[in-house]
Amino acid sequence: MEVCNCIEPQWPADELLMKYQYISDFFIAVAYFSIPLELIYFVKKSAVFPYRWVLVQFGAFIVLCGATHLINLWTFTTHSRTVALVMTTAKVLTAVVSCATALMLVHIIPDLLSVKTREMFLKNKAAELDREMGLIRTQEETGRHVRMLTHEIRSTLDRHTILKTTLVELGRTLALEECALWMPTRTGLELQLSYTLRHQHPVEYTVPIQLPVINQVFGTSRAVKISPNSPVARLRPVSGKYMLGEVVAVRVPLLHLSNFQINDWPELTTKRYALMVLMLPSDSARQWHVHELELVEVVADQVAVALSHAAILEESMRARDLLMEQNVALDLARREAETAIRARNDFLAVMNHEMRTPMHAIIALSSLLQETELTPEQRLMVETILKSSNLLATLMNDVLDLSRLEDGSLQLELGTFNLHTLFREVLNLIKPIAVVKKLPITLNLAPDLPEFVVGDEKRLTQIILNIVGNAVKFSKQGSIYVTALVTKSGTRAPDFFVVPTGSHFYLRVKVKDSGAGINPQDIPKLFTKFAQTQSLATRSSGGSGLGLAISKRFVNLMEGNIWIESDGLGKGCMAIFDVKLGISEQSNESKQSGIPKVPANPQHANFTGLKVLVMDENGVSRMVTKGLLVHLGCEVTTVSSSEECLQVVSHEHKVVFMDICLPGVENYQISLRIHEKFTKQRHQRPLLVALTGNTDKSTKDKCMSFGLDGVLLKPVSLDNMRDVLSDLLEHRVLYEAM
Amino acid sequence: MNTTIVAQLQRQFQDYIISLYQQGFLDNQFSELRKLQDEGTPDFVSEVVSLFFDDCAKLINNMSKSLERPENVDFKQVDSGVHQLKGSSSSVGARMVKNVCISFKECCDVQNREGCLRCLQQVDYEYKMLKTKLQDLFKLEQQILQAGGTIPQVDIN
Numbered sequence: 001m002e003v004c005n006c007i008e009p010q011w012p013a014d015e016l017l018m019k020y021q022y023i024s025d026f027f028i029a030v031a032y033f034s035i036p037l038e039l040i041y042f043v044k045k046s047a048v049f050p051y052r053w054v055l056v057q058f059g060a061f062i063v064l065c066g067a068t069h070l071i072n073l074w075t076f077t078t079h080s081r082t083v084a085l086v087m088t089t090a091k092v093l094t095a096v097v098s099c100a101t102a103l104m105l106v107h108i109i110p111d112l113l114s115v116k117t118r119e120m121f122l123k124n125k126a127a128e129l130d131r132e133m134g135l136i137r138t139q140e141e142t143g144r145h146v147r148m149l150t151h152e153i154r155s156t157l158d159r160h161t162i163l164k165t166t167l168v169e170l171g172r173t174l175a176l177e178e179c180a181l182w183m184p185t186r187t188g189l190e191l192q193l194s195y196t197l198r199h200q201h202p203v204e205y206t207v208p209i210q211l212p213v214i215n216q217v218f219g220t221s222r223a224v225k226i227s228p229n230s231p232v233a234r235l236r237p238v239s240g241k242y243m244l245g246e247v248v249a250v251r252v253p254l255l256h257l258s259n260f261q262i263n264d265w266p267e268l269t270t271k272r273y274a275l276m277v278l279m280l281p282s283d284s285a286r287q288w289h290v291h292e293l294e295l296v297e298v299v300a301d302q303v304a305v306a307l308s309h310a311a312i313l314e315e316s317m318r319a320r321d322l323l324m325e326q327n328v329a330l331d332l333a334r335r336e337a338e339t340a341i342r343a344r345n346d347f348l349a350v351m352n353h354e355m356r357t358p359m360h361a362i363i364a365l366s367s368l369l370q371e372t373e374l375t376p377e378q379r380l381m382v383e384t385i386l387k388s389s390n391l392l393a394t395l396m397n398d399v400l401d402l403s404r405l406e407d408g409s410l411q412l413e414l415g416t417f418n419l420h421t422l423f424r425e426v427l428n429l430i431k432p433i434a435v436v437k438k439l440p441i442t443l444n445l446a447p448d449l450p451e452f453v454v455g456d457e458k459r460l461t462q463i464i465l466n467i468v469g470n471a472v473k474f475s476k477q478g479s480i481y482v483t484a485l486v487t488k489s490g491t492r493a494p495d496f497f498v499v500p501t502g503s504h505f506y507l508r509v510k511v512k513d514s515g516a517g518i519n520p521q522d523i524p525k526l527f528t529k530f531a532q533t534q535s536l537a538t539r540s541s542g543g544s545g546l547g548l549a550i551s552k553r554f555v556n557l558m559e560g561n562i563w564i565e566s567d568g569l570g571k572g573c574m575a576i577f578d579v580k581l582g583i584s585e586q587s588n589e590s591k592q593s594g595i596p597k598v599p600a601n602p603q604h605a606n607f608t609g610l611k612v613l614v615m616d617e618n619g620v621s622r623m624v625t626k627g628l629l630v631h632l633g634c635e636v637t638t639v640s641s642s643e644e645c646l647q648v649v650s651h652e653h654k655v656v657f658m659d660i661c662l663p664g665v666e667n668y669q670i671s672l673r674i675h676e677k678f679t680k681q682r683h684q685r686p687l688l689v690a691l692t693g694n695t696d697k698s699t700k701d702k703c704m705s706f707g708l709d710g711v712l713l714k715p716v717s718l719d720n721m722r723d724v725l726s727d728l729l730e731h732r733v734l735y736e737a738m
Numbered sequence: 739m740n741t742t743i744v745a746q747l748q749r750q751f752q753d754y755i756i757s758l759y760q761q762g763f764l765d766n767q768f769s770e771l772r773k774l775q776d777e778g779t780p781d782f783v784s785e786v787v788s789l790f791f792d793d794c795a796k797l798i799n800n801m802s803k804s805l806e807r808p809e810n811v812d813f814k815q816v817d818s819g820v821h822q823l824k825g826s827s828s829s830v831g832a833r834m835v836k837n838v839c840i841s842f843k844e845c846c847d848v849q850n851r852e853g854c855l856r857c858l859q860q861v862d863y864e865y866k867m868l869k870t871k872l873q874d875l876f877k878l879e880q881q882i883l884q885a886g887g888t889i890p891q892v893d894i895n
Binding site for chain 2: 617618619620621623624627628630631659693714715717718
């Protein structure tokens with residue numbers, strides 16, 4: 001017997017079973033060997049596989065299993081101990097690796113599973129995004145449609161086009177079967193079918209506005225689904241076969257111009273609405289989508305705006321037409337007025353010449369007649385003729401004067417005259433009538449009233465005559481007092497400031513009567529042309545009512561003011577006026593009106609011994625002025641301040657030259673103080689001339705208002721100074737030397 | 739021989755004074771001033787002019803004192819000084835000085851101290867320049883008089 005180190009198989013060798021086991025083991029081994037190869041192949045192919053270590057492990061496990069099975073093949077027959085050893089080793093290794101792998105899988109498999117769940121999640125997300133994309137696209141489509149619709153609607157300002165276009169475009173965009181617009185009637189109680197897309201309808205198809213479905217739609221700004229059977233939606237002839245499509249209605253606010261206020265936007269309270277009804281095609285399974293409803297709402301709003309624009313345009317066109325008409329009418333009126341003015345001017349021109357000529361003839365011849373030998377009756381007749389013609393001449397002159405006064409072309413004719421004599425003469429004129437009416441007239445002239453004055457004698461006479469004449473006219477009894485005085489302070493009118501100046505003064509004349517008096521309410525009317533108070537007493541007095549108006553104009557020309565005070569009806573009244581007159585130096589000449597002054601000497605070329613005073617703060621300019629005057633022969637005293645000037649100035653100085661450079665008012669005070677110093681001996685006051693570097697009118701005005709007699713522009717040339725001095729001494733006033 | 743010297747001097751005088759007018763140092767007022775000078779007042783012009791220059795110096799001094807410290811400048815005082823200077827310069831016909839005074843016054847109105855200082859400097863320069871020029875002119879006058887001639891009248895258009 002051979003002792004071999006062999007191991008006997010445990011079971012008896014059954015041939016067939018053994019064979020099958022043998023083959024199975026072989027195939028298992030092959031399979032086990034090929035699995036790792038496959039794994040490696042596919043893992044190499046894939047880009048990402050994070051579990052290489054696992055793979056290795058798994059591969060090892062499989063390979064060892066395969067090896068085990070492969071080695072098993074040898075154990076079916078008697079095998080040596082080596083094979084058994086190898087077998088055992090392989091099995092042990094396999095066991096180890098399998099256990100390790102099993103343990104590893106516990107970690108791995110949850111990870112792998114989670115990968116799977118993540119994949120699921122991502123797929124869901126992708127599906128959601130796809131849905132949302134779809135929604136956005138639809139919205140964008142809708143937006144595009146709205147823009148296009150809006151563009152169409154807003155591209156026209158014609159009402160009908162707007163509405164028609166809206167319906168057409170909506171119909172096209174939303175593929176509607178029918179689209180209709182119901183407008184409120186004038187009464188506001190019914191809705192009238194105004195526009196439809198496709199079908200023609202009987203005219204005047206109306207629906208009362210108070211239907212519940214309409215109220216529902218008007219109650220909200222959103223598009224509302226309504227039943228296809230409601231009266232507003234029954235737009236087509238009903239054919240029973242069709243399944244009516246869904247209907248939606250939306251309100252369209254009709255905005256009025258008056259709804260727009262500057263500060264707030266229109267409130268949606270009292271509104272008129274139109275109704276827009278949209279029908280989907282029948283027999284289609286279409287439903288109204290949310291985005292379609294939104295589209296409809298937006299369009300409804302746009303239509304409202306477009307309609308209001310159209311309304312505004314209509315309004316403005318109407319206004320423009322109206323304005324054009326008015327313009328034409330105004331133009332016509334203007335031309336008519338111009339013609340009237342021209343006619344009046346022509347008339348006045350004719351009157352001026354044509355009518356005066358015979359007038360003058362009458363007056364002249366009557367005066368001549370007066371000079372001849374006449375019987376008392378004849379004399380009386382001639383005097384009456386003269387008086388009447390004079391009156392007529394005065395009336396004509398009045399009318400002419402008034403029109404010239406209104407044009408502003410009247411100018412005062414200044415001359416020197418005797419004021420006292422003027423008053424006496426006026427009173428002499430009035431006395432006859434006053435005597436007849438038994439109204440004594442008293443004249444009171446103030447003692448300081450200058451005798452010889454400069455002014456417009458004729459016009460002043462006219463004014464006094466008019467006022468005194470009125471006093472006589474409107475008094476039935478009592479007496480009349482005429483007072484004349486010099487006034488300095490302000491008059492009744494607060495805005496009228498009287499400035500006393502050296503060579504001018506303001507004459508105030510007061511005429512008091514005890515006649516019918518005037519109602520204080522009528523006083524403002526007195527000075528308007530052609531207006532007369534309606535009291536019985538005045539009806540018989542005649543006159544054209546121009547007198548006071550003209551007097552007022554003359555008084556204004558003389559830089560004065562006129563007014564009437566009355567305590568009421570029956571209490572008489574007092575007429576007062578102020579006028580500005582100049583004081584004349586010639587106290588020894590009689591009435592000289594109309595005679596031009598002849599200068600006693602020719603132009604003074606030599607001012608020898610003329611005493612002048614120069615006041616200037618600036619040493620250099622003082623010296624220059626002094627040199628100038630000395631060269632002309634004057635005897636010059638210089639002072640450098642106002643105080644010094646006041647101390648030094650005396651009646652011996654004929655002219656005072658003052659430097660006024662600084663813009664303040666203080667410099668002008670010196671002039672006032674010099675005036676004050678010489679108030680008593682007005683004619684001894686030296687002439688005051690300002691030297692200034694300013695040429696503007698305000699300086700000149702200021703100088704005049706502060707009583708200066710002249711203004712000179714520095715620096716003064718020799719010739720200039722010579723002329724100025726001679727002018728000054730001759731005329732005693734100088735306001736043009738600038 | 740004397741007459742030729744006199745004639746030469748006179749011509750020199752004429753040219754000089756005309757150049758002063760042309761360069762803008764003097765204006766018409768100066769010629770007016772010269773008209774006032776006669777036998778009774780032979781030194782009128784030079785007296786006025788020297789008074790003017792003294793005045794300038796004094797005023798400029800005062801104004802520079804006022805403008806010295808930047809934090810409290812008495813612009814009122816400067817303004818009155820400028821005013822005086824302007825008046826004086828226009829009285830004697832010092833054209834440049836007067837023009838500087840005009841811009842000086844503007845600087846003073848807006849209270850621009852730098853501008854005022856600049857103008858002050860310029861005024862100083864101008865009056866000193868004019869002073870030199872006029873001194874030369876008067877020297878020429880003296881030379882003519884000493885040579886026995888008369889000072890020619892210059893007509894400026």
